[in-house]
Each structure stands twice: as structure tokens, then as C-alpha cells.
Amino acid sequence: MPRKPSLASLSINAGAPLPENGRAFRHGPEFASTFHLSGDVDPNAYQYGRFGQPTWTSLEQGLAQLEGGDTIVFPSGMSAAAGILTSLLKPGDTILLPSDGYAPVRFYTEQYLVKFGVKLKTIPTQEIDNFDFSGIDLALLETPSNPMLDTFDIQGVAAKIHKSGGLLAIDNTTLTFLGQQPLALGADISMSADTKAVNGHSDVVFGHVACTSQALSDKIRQWRKFSGNIPGPMETWLVHRSLSTLDVRLQRMCDTAMLLAQALYEHPKVKSVRYPGLPKDPSYNIAKTQQQLFGFIISFELDSKCKADAFLKACSLVYEATSFGGVHSTAERRARWGTDNIAPGVVRFSVGCERADDLIYDVMHALKQL
Numbered sequence: 627m628p629r630k631p632s633l634a635s636l637s638i639n640a641g642a643p644l645p646e647n648g649r650a651f652r653h654g655p656e657f658a659s660t661f662h663l664s665g666d667v668d669p670n671a672y673q674y675g676r677f678g679q680p681t682w683t684s685l686e687q688g689l690a691q692l693e694g695g696d697t698i699v700f701p702s703g704m705s706a707a708a709g710i711l712t713s714l715l716k717p718g719d720t721i722l723l724p725s726d727g728y729a730p731v732r733f734y735t736e737q738y739l740v741k742f743g744v745k746l747k748t749i750p751t752q753e754i755d756n757f758d759f760s761g762i763d764l765a766l767l768e769t770p771s772n773p774m775l776d777t778f779d780i781q782g783v784a785a786k787i788h789k790s791g792g793l794l795a796i797d798n799t800t801l802t803f804l805g806q807q808p809l810a811l812g813a814d815i816s817m818s819a820d821t822k823a824v825n826g827h828s829d830v831v832f833g834h835v836a837c838t839s840q841a842l843s844d845k846i847r848q849w850r851k852f853s854g855n856i857p858g859p860m861e862t863w864l865v866h867r868s869l870s871t872l873d874v875r876l877q878r879m880c881d882t883a884m885l886l887a888q889a890l891y892e893h894p895k896v897k898s899v900r901y902p903g904l905p906k907d908p909s910y911n912i913a914k915t916q917q918q919l920f921g922f923i924i925s926f927e928l929d930s931k932c933k934a935d936a937f938l939k940a941c942s943l944v945y946e947a948t949s950f951g952g953v954h955s956t957a958e959r960r961a962r963w964g965t966d967n968i969a970p971g972v973v974r975f976s977v978g979c980e981r982a983d984d985l986i987y988d989v990m991h992a993l994k995q996l
């Protein structure tokens with residue numbers, strides 16, 4: 627039996643045209659709002675740009691192969707999350723969200739779904755493994771969580787929530803499908819803010835949702851069609867173009883993150899470090915069994931808000947910015963948003979594709995200035 631290629635190798639050509647003589651290696655973006663459509667409506671033909679279009683199809687087919695389930699693309703990670711929540715929840719249902727995850731998902735639920743009778747429960751990520759899921763209709767959880775990188779056992783949680791009749795959706799943004807496979811681990815839905823590592827060049831806002839069951843993906847695709855939350859062909863094509871280099875980018879970013887996390891861990895001016903690849907990290911045991919990569923985000927604590935600000939100013943290779951997953955290293959004092967319950971000196975650091983020796987030198991040099 628020939629050996630099956632890894633997802634990493636498949637990601638290079640996922641969703642590309644079949645290799646036929648005279649055919650280009652790649653699709654270009656197809657700009658279309660209107661398609662020829664005569665006679666009775668053909669359900670298999672493109673009909674209208676809000677319902678479906680070829681550039682989405684190419685990327686969706688590529689992502690479906692990598693995620694292991696039918697995939698729907700969205701114009702942002704938030705619209706992907708909103709699509710899951712709004713299309714699957716009904717009045718009286720209970721949604722479980724992490725209290726320490728990406729805060730706007732909670733804000734969307736509080737502002738737009740609770741008033742229609744959806745009940746919201748929140749839980750710190752560290753308590754998820756021991757949670758009793760009875761009464762939960764849908765859980766949309768993050769592992770590793772953003773920003774503090776706590777983890778839980780997807781397989782164990784999926785088994786528990788399915789037993790009590792609920793659905794499990796995983797926000798896989800911090801790792802991507804090359805770093806963790808939520809559907810293979812038993813989740814019903816995997817979502818991602820492709821604004822981050824999947825696109826990886828800090829020039830596109832994008833998202834997608836992948837589902838194990840066609841019944842779920844049909845509902846989410848229908849929400850996209852009727853709410854009009856659709857991505858443009860240019861953005862879709864840019865994300866598809868970036869997919870071919872995702873594996874090389876991630877390998878470099880994660881290798882460097884491990885080295886940087888070790889250097890920070892040993893540094894006297896760093897109070898604490900969270901990185902799932904450090905054997906002493908509370909996330910390590912789960913990360914090493916269910917993840918293919920330890921990730922490219924490190925959260926570490928300096929003594930105070932002032933020290934964190936001074937550190938960010940003293941770095942020369944690191945852009946101060948929110949967001950993560952780009953080819954360039956970025957970092958921010960995360961408490962500046964006031965939305966996460968974290969210490970004022972915490973720096974969330976997203977390792978980019980710079981050479982490891984240059985980046986580590988830059989960070990160590992900046993710490994020396996404090």
C-alpha cells in the first residue's frame with residue numbers, strides 16, 4: 627500500500643485544479659455577481675454571487691480535505707462564529723462559551739442572541755475537562771485558548787457532550803488544522819479565524835467553518851446565504867494562495883516559539899511563561915497528545931504594565947499590534963483592551979518567520995533594557 631501523504635504536504639495543492647495539459651496550476655479569483663441561468667433553476671449551477679461562486683468553491687474544497695469535513699468560508703472569524711451560533715441555536719437553548727477565550731464571541735452572544743431567549747453559560751478553560759455538560763446544547767470552546775493558552779481534552783469533552791445530546795464546536799484559530807484536527811478528535815464543528823495564521827500575511831480578514839455532518843453545514847451555509855455574510859473573491863483567493871505556504875510558515879514559527887519560550891522561561895526578568903510546549907506548562911500533557919504542533923503564541927508576564935510597555939518599545943524586530951499568526955512577529959500588552967481577566971504585565975507574543983537567532987537576540991536585548 628503506498629504511504630498516504632501528510633496533511634502538510636496536501637496543503638500545498640489543496641483545492642487546486644486537476645493537473646491536465648494546458649491547465650494553469652492555480653485558479654485565479656473569479657469576480658462575478660451574476661451567472662448565466664436560463665430555464666428552470668439548476669441547483670448544481672452557480673446562480674447568484676451571494677449563494678455561491680467558484681473562488682469560494684476552490685478554497686472550500688481545499689479546506690474540506692484538510693479539516694476532514696464540509697467547509698463554508700466567511701468574511702471574518704467573527705462571522706464564522708456568528709454563523710455557527712445564530713444558525714444552530716434556538717430560543718431556550720444553552721450555549722457554553724469560555725470565560726477566558728476570544729471575548730467578542732461572548733459579546734456577540736450577550737448582545738444579539740440572549741434577547742431571543744438563548745441562555746449563556748461561561749466557564750474557564752482550565753475547568754472544562756471536569757465540567758458536567760448536561761443541559762448544554764452547544765459548546766463553542768478554544769484549545770489552546772487565546773490569550774492564556776489553556777487546553778482541554780477534545781476527545782473526552784466530545785464524548786461527554788454527545789452523551790448528553792449537545793454539540794461541540796472548536797475554535798481552532800491558535801493552531802490551525804495543521805496543528806490540531808478537532809473533527810478527527812470527535813468535535814462536530816471546527817472553526818478558524820483565517821485572518822491569523824492561515825492567511826498569515828496580515829492583509830486579509832477571513833474565516834471558515836468545517837462540519838462533520840452535512841445537516842449542520844447546510845444550516846450554516848444557509849445562514850451565510852440569507853444573512854449575506856459573504857467573503858469577496860479577492861480575499862478568498864489570497865487566503866487560498868497563502869494555504870500553500872502554511873506548513874513552512876508554521877514549522878518555522880513553532881520551532882522558533884519553542885526556543886524563545888525556553889529562553890523566556892529561564893530569564894530572571896520574566897515572572898511566568900505560558901507555552902504549551904514547555905514540559906512544566908499546565909497545558910503540556912494535553913498538547914503533546916492531541917496537537918501536532920505546540921503553536922506560535924507565547925504569553926509571558928513582566929512585573930508591571932510599565933515594564934511590558936517598555937519591553938515592547940525596546941524590541942526592534944517585533945511589531946506592537948493586536949492579532950497573531952503573521953509572518954512578522956507581533957506582540958501586545960494584552961490587558962490594554964480591558965476584555966481579558968489577566969495581569970497588567972502580560973505580553974501576548976506571536977512568533978513570526980524571522981530567523982530564530984535574530985528574534986531571540988532582539989527579545990533578550992529588549993529585556994536587558996528593563
Ligand SMILES: Cc1ncc(COP(=O)(O)O)c(C=O)c1O
Pocket residue numbers: 702703704705707728768772797799800818819820821831832833949
Ligand atoms: C480565537 C479567535 N477566534 C476568533 C477571532 C475573530 O476573528 P476575526 O478577527 O477574523 O473576526 C479571533 C480574532 O482575534 C480569535 O483570536
